[in-house]
Amino acid sequence: MTSLVDMPCHQERPSLLSASSGYENYRGFLNLLYVILALGSCRLVLENILQYGLLVEFDWPLRFIQDPTNWPSVLLILLVNCFIIFEFVLQLKLSHTLILNSKAKNKWICLQFLNFITILIFPAAYVYYRQPNPVGAFIAVCIYSIVFLKLFSYVHINHRCRQALIEKKNDSHESTNVSKHPVVYPNNLTYKNLYYFMFAPTLCYELNFPRSPRIRIRFIIRRCGEILVLLSLQYCLGQQWILPILRTLDRPLNQYSALQNIERLLRLALPNHLLWLILFYVYFHSTLNLLAELLCFGDRLFYRDWWNATDLYEFWNRWNTSVHDFCKRHVYKPLVDHYGFNKLIGSLVVFAISAFFHEYLISVPLRMVRPWSFLAMMVQVPMGFAVRLVRSESKTYGNVAVWISLILIQPIAILLYIQDLFYRDFVKDKS
Amino acid sequence: MTSLVDMPCHQERPSLLSASSGYENYRGFLNLLYVILALGSCRLVLENILQYGLLVEFDWPLRFIQDPTNWPSVLLILLVNCFIIFEFVLQLKLSHTLILNSKAKNKWICLQFLNFITILIFPAAYVYYRQPNPVGAFIAVCIYSIVFLKLFSYVHINHRCRQALIEKKNDSHESTNVSKHPVVYPNNLTYKNLYYFMFAPTLCYELNFPRSPRIRIRFIIRRCGEILVLLSLQYCLGQQWILPILRTLDRPLNQYSALQNIERLLRLALPNHLLWLILFYVYFHSTLNLLAELLCFGDRLFYRDWWNATDLYEFWNRWNTSVHDFCKRHVYKPLVDHYGFNKLIGSLVVFAISAFFHEYLISVPLRMVRPWSFLAMMVQVPMGFAVRLVRSESKTYGNVAVWISLILIQPIAILLYIQDLFYRDFVKDKS
Numbered sequence: 001m002t003s004l005v006d007m008p009c010h011q012e013r014p015s016l017l018s019a020s021s022g023y024e025n026y027r028g029f030l031n032l033l034y035v036i037l038a039l040g041s042c043r044l045v046l047e048n049i050l051q052y053g054l055l056v057e058f059d060w061p062l063r064f065i066q067d068p069t070n071w072p073s074v075l076l077i078l079l080v081n082c083f084i085i086f087e088f089v090l091q092l093k094l095s096h097t098l099i100l101n102s103k104a105k106n107k108w109i110c111l112q113f114l115n116f117i118t119i120l121i122f123p124a125a126y127v128y129y130r131q132p133n134p135v136g137a138f139i140a141v142c143i144y145s146i147v148f149l150k151l152f153s154y155v156h157i158n159h160r161c162r163q164a165l166i167e168k169k170n171d172s173h174e175s176t177n178v179s180k181h182p183v184v185y186p187n188n189l190t191y192k193n194l195y196y197f198m199f200a201p202t203l204c205y206e207l208n209f210p211r212s213p214r215i216r217i218r219f220i221i222r223r224c225g226e227i228l229v230l231l232s233l234q235y236c237l238g239q240q241w242i243l244p245i246l247r248t249l250d251r252p253l254n255q256y257s258a259l260q261n262i263e264r265l266l267r268l269a270l271p272n273h274l275l276w277l278i279l280f281y282v283y284f285h286s287t288l289n290l291l292a293e294l295l296c297f298g299d300r301l302f303y304r305d306w307w308n309a310t311d312l313y314e315f316w317n318r319w320n321t322s323v324h325d326f327c328k329r330h331v332y333k334p335l336v337d338h339y340g341f342n343k344l345i346g347s348l349v350v351f352a353i354s355a356f357f358h359e360y361l362i363s364v365p366l367r368m369v370r371p372w373s374f375l376a377m378m379v380q381v382p383m384g385f386a387v388r389l390v391r392s393e394s395k396t397y398g399n400v401a402v403w404i405s406l407i408l409i410q411p412i413a414i415l416l417y418i419q420d421l422f423y424r425d426f427v428k429d430k431s
Numbered sequence: 432m433t434s435l436v437d438m439p440c441h442q443e444r445p446s447l448l449s450a451s452s453g454y455e456n457y458r459g460f461l462n463l464l465y466v467i468l469a470l471g472s473c474r475l476v477l478e479n480i481l482q483y484g485l486l487v488e489f490d491w492p493l494r495f496i497q498d499p500t501n502w503p504s505v506l507l508i509l510l511v512n513c514f515i516i517f518e519f520v521l522q523l524k525l526s527h528t529l530i531l532n533s534k535a536k537n538k539w540i541c542l543q544f545l546n547f548i549t550i551l552i553f554p555a556a557y558v559y560y561r562q563p564n565p566v567g568a569f570i571a572v573c574i575y576s577i578v579f580l581k582l583f584s585y586v587h588i589n590h591r592c593r594q595a596l597i598e599k600k601n602d603s604h605e606s607t608n609v610s611k612h613p614v615v616y617p618n619n620l621t622y623k624n625l626y627y628f629m630f631a632p633t634l635c636y637e638l639n640f641p642r643s644p645r646i647r648i649r650f651i652i653r654r655c656g657e658i659l660v661l662l663s664l665q666y667c668l669g670q671q672w673i674l675p676i677l678r679t680l681d682r683p684l685n686q687y688s689a690l691q692n693i694e695r696l697l698r699l700a701l702p703n704h705l706l707w708l709i710l711f712y713v714y715f716h717s718t719l720n721l722l723a724e725l726l727c728f729g730d731r732l733f734y735r736d737w738w739n740a741t742d743l744y745e746f747w748n749r750w751n752t753s754v755h756d757f758c759k760r761h762v763y764k765p766l767v768d769h770y771g772f773n774k775l776i777g778s779l780v781v782f783a784i785s786a787f788f789h790e791y792l793i794s795v796p797l798r799m800v801r802p803w804s805f806l807a808m809m810v811q812v813p814m815g816f817a818v819r820l821v822r823s824e825s826k827t828y829g830n831v832a833v834w835i836s837l838i839l840i841q842p843i844a845i846l847l848y849i850q851d852l853f854y855r856d857f858v859k860d861k862s
């Protein structure tokens with residue numbers, strides 16, 4: 001009776017934001033990020049219209065055609081088909097030589113090796129001599145790198161299928177379960193199969209990909225809308241927020257005081273990180289989902305929950321599923337399981353390959369070989385150990401350390417590249 | 432066997448950010464918000480030091496004492512004790528008159544009524560005549576409002592206890608379970624009990640509050656650190672980001688074009704919302720937890736998960752647990768359960784009282800009665816219906832609508848107040 005009279009309404013309960021509460025549903029804050037981005041872009045558009053009037057240009061296709069620095073990149077992108085078709089022909093040839101160590105087979109394998117090397121060297125040489133627009137060159141070099149990795153996976157899997165077929169011929173009493181796998185080697189060696197894989201949002205070749213039942217038109221429209229809005233937002237952010245900061249650099253970094261450099265770094269870090277988050281969403285969510293929907297590709301797990309990663313290794317495992325699965329399937333596992341290497345060496349090789357491609361994608365379009373992007377990637381290994389130490393204190397601290405390293409390392413590399421561009425152009429002006 | 436040969440690694444899976452995936456753990460993005468706030472404030476501090484050198488002033492206690500406009504507010508805050516003590520004396524008197532409808536009792540109840548009215552009128556009159564600094568006046572008026580609500584709860588619960596005691600005397604065979612409730616009426620009528628409630632982070636009086644076992648020093652240090660850092664950050668944000676926007680207003684709003692007003696509104700909305708988020712954290716998490724820890728107050732649920740609210744009513748139910756519990760316990764339930772009012776009318780009364788206090792807290796310190804804050808609160812009722820319609824489409828849209836209304840309504844009210852201040856000062860200059 002007393003309990004009803006004084007209407008008790010308090011209990012011993014923790015606050016939800018305390019780590020001890022165990023509460024974790026913050027979906028609403030993700031929506032807040034979306035709302036802030038949307039309102040922020042509305043404001044930028046309005047400000048722009050108020051300052052300059054309506055300046056939308058509908059002639060960009062014409063201007064694209066008329067700008068001569070764009071054409072070398074388009075040509076370069078189209079030329080990648082030569083490498084794909086050449087590799088396909090080699091695979092067809094190899095599928096006919098099911099005897100081990102034949103002379104013909106060695107010839108095809110040599111040509112294959114040559115093909116892989118050329119895929120990486122050709123665009124670099126082309127960009128160096130033709131000097132296209134860096135943005136177009138960057139897109140072309142990305143496509144070449146993706147094709148390189150896809151063909152590597154294609155060759156690896158076809159090689160294994162060929163080996164299995166040879167073993168089965170020698171050991172003919174073994175039966176395989178074909179019913180679950182409609183396409184078997186060598187029936188997969190068709191242009192249609194290869195080009196489906198080339199366009200599919202994955203780097204790992206499989207003879208039979210999981211397929212989604214149908215194409216949803218509303219899904220496609222929404223993804224296209226996202227891409228359009230977010231790319232415009234990125235463009236505005238870059239013009240309004242990042243370029244003005246970079247323009248304040250009027251001499252090499254070592255001629256500023258340490259405090260001034262740190263201040264500029266922090267000033268650059270936030271818009272750069274925002275741009276990176278938008279890029280993540282546009283590429284890994286909108287674009288890859290759009291591609292998958294158009295191709296009825298069933299596996300949409302292009303990223304895992306990297307935002308909750310409590311150390312850097314977890315982050316690299318989760319943030320780009322395609323690359324992670326590729327490295328695990330075609331580099332780490334063969335090294336560790338087949339060749340018997342140490343696990344640490346396997347991981348280091350994976351990081352080194354990843355670092356090489358990060359550097360390749362930056363150095364070639366800028367026509368300037370600098371170690372910054374390679375180092376930014378390789379420094380992740382020792383930093384990962386440091387973050388693990390932080391994580392042993394609390395998982396939240398580990399997650400915070402991951403965010404800090406993500407926010408700070410990129411702008412450091414950007415400032416170093418800009419300084420080098422500055423030196424290059426300075427020297428050019430002098431000579 | 433084939434399955435091992437082509438190493439399948441794809442399955443039919445959705446992307447995590449798709450609503451269809453059912454994935455909801457975004458704790459990492461909350462940490463990202465913290466990191467961005469911390470890095471942003473570091474940058475502001477650095478920029479400030481680079482521009483002005485180190486200007487930290489350690490003489491603010493001295494300056495506070497010397498500024499004569501601060502003293503009226505301090506005096507006002509101290510005077511609140513008169514009302515608390517007067518109410519306590521009245522409760523003591525009432526506890527002695529356990530006979531219903533006695534003449535003495537009616538006298539005490541009339542005095543009580545007078546006391547409640549004076550608590551609200553006295554600070555308004557005081558601020559109007561003494562004209563203190565608006566910030567100090569705002570804090571004083573907040574304290575008076577909190578004391579008003581607390582005393583209302585205190586009177587309500589003591590009244591119910593007294594009624595129960597009278598009924599028990601008439602109907603003496605009923606037994607109460609005392610063991611679970613160490614303090615029973617009228618033993619709770621002590622200064623210690625009343626002042627514990629006055630300082631406790633709740634508006635709902637209980638004879639026996641849940642208590643936490645001990646004071647954790649590390650917890651207190653962390654909360655104090657948060658308060659210090661975040662209040663400095665708020666100060667910097669206000670100075671650097673919000674004041675420059677407000678200073679661009681050099682004539683009344685209706686003399687600008689609609690596009691210009693919308694642009695200014697959007698420009699103001701984001702820093703204002705950031706300030707509001709920080710204020711939420713400083714007050715509802717850091718300060719109330721600090722107070723609770725110092726008082727060993729067990730119930731730390733000062734806010735529920737309002738960030739996931741899918742309509743405005745859910746938001747108002749979750750965002751301030753103290754006020755929500757007070758309104759439910761002392762206004763809504765008595766109206767609906769005891770007096771038999773309609774539920775809708777109960778809700779409207781709660782919103783109207785809340786709107787009155789929102790207006791009171793703004794109008795009194797500015798010495799300017801305007802309906803904007805009252806209207807901003809009352810407009811929540813029809814807007815809530817609109818948001819429910821949006822929510823029926825998808826819960827995510829509902830949450831987005833809640834964020835948009837939170838982000839936009841505050842700066843609209845702020846701009847209207849500033850316009851009115853502008854008119855008032857303009858008229859003053861003319862005369």
